[in-house]
Amino acid sequence: MNKTISWLAILLAAQLALAAGLYWGSQGDNFEALGESLLTTDTSLADKLVFSSPDASVTLAKKSDAWSIPEYHDLPVNNEGLDTLLSKLGELQAGWPVANSSAAQARFEVAEDKFEKRMQLFRGDELLADIYVGTSPAYRRAHIRLAGSTDIFSVELNAHDVYVKNEEWLDKALLVVSDLNSVKGADYTLQKQDDAWSLVPEPVEDALPLNTDQVEKLADTLSGLRIQTASDSVDGEATMVSIGKATGDALDYALFQQGDDYWVKRSDQAVFFSITKSDFETLTQANLAWLTEEAPEVVAPAMPPAGMIPGGVQGGMPGGLPQGMSMEDLPPEVLEALRRQQQQR
Structure with a gap:
């Protein structure tokens, strides 16, 4: 009898604990349900x-x-x-x-x-x-x-x-421009018309065409330029870039580097703003050659002469291959020469 009562007491206590937990938990961390x-x-x-x-x-x-x-x-x-x-x-x-x-x-x-x-x-x-x-x-x-x-x-x-x-x-998007339509640097002027960029004046007949990737990178950097901090003054020699907009006046950008810090001063603002190194380099390295240079040609690695594995190792030992190259990467004629060498041994 006493054993039964003890079990019932334990069961009742467990039910009360569960009910209390459900109640308090339903109220949230701070009874925010009170409203x-x-x-x-x-x-x-x-x-x-x-x-x-x-x-x-x-x-x-x-x-x-x-x-x-x-x-x-x-x-x-x-x-x-x-x-x-x-x-x-x-x-x-x-x-x-x-x-x-x-x-x-x-x-x-x-x-x-x-x-x-x-x-x-x-x-x-x-x-x-x-x-x-x-x-x-x-x-x-x-x-x-x-x-x-x-x-x-x-x-x-x-x-x-x-x-x-x-x-x-600080509003980091303060210098963002939504209607950019021209960019002028030291030796180039870009004009946007019908969503396409072109050089002004038109390049001579044998001039290299615009590198559209480079042009879009420059335009995107100017349009979406984000700032980090502000300063009253920055010393040093400036690289100048100017832009035109579909509405409003043209804007001039003066770009400065001080050690590991990169700054821009825009003509419509009274202070200097720090920017990322990546944005600074895009704006300052842009010139006519950079905007028209062709993408570098990917040159395949030189193949070894017949009978010799790169690195000076004879006989087809894979240890002489350049890093990242396997026997399957060798030309068929080289593989055939190696096979013949093995047969002669």
Whole structure:
């Protein structure tokens, strides 16, 4: 009897544990199913944002519906990334806190004096929201705490999307051109008409034709040029390239190299931008010869004379073959000569 009661007690405990697990699990990491918005303000009202970490800070400002970086030459912001972040903040669900003690604030790194990231949203001088972002409990989730509250929440937020450096928010596509129709270098001018590029003026009769691969590489580099960082000044001798567009004025590009850094200054911008070495080399090496040179001819490796395997090894020993070559790669007449040598031994 006692044994039966013990088994029933164990079974009941297991059922209760299972039911509790299903209940708590259905609520999500932070009871987000409750559906309460974490922020009480509309993030679209913000016109100034301050994102910071213990060792870096960036301020973004909104003017005439456009975001810029005032302390970084007032350059434009990557709007796609910022819009995604603000939308995500507006969708955060509060639910139940995972903790609310001072010790937990330090442990989850959402304390005033110990945090990973901090986001402050302003409208004018009014502080709309002040959010501390801390440790990550799971992939693309973060612990956060609102300033003035002790409650700590686990929410769907990637802390890596909260950039705290000027160059991280910079619009890397600032120099992208969508309607490129001419390119001028030191000794060439290219014109695009009906989706086809040609030299202007027309080349002489015996001139080499355009290498379309090289031309498209140059055009694609100019059209899709992406920047990395910005600087007030860069010294050195410049290589010049100019472009024309279907609409708007022509643009001049001055290209500089400083050690392992590569820079471009465009005529419609007040500052210099760093670019990749690959893009720099494409823009600076382009000249008439480069744009018209024929693709190099692929030369087959020289075949060995009859009776001798490359490398000076006699008698068909495969050790004398060049790397990557097998006996099957030899011409039939060489194979026949080797066969005869073997028969004579």
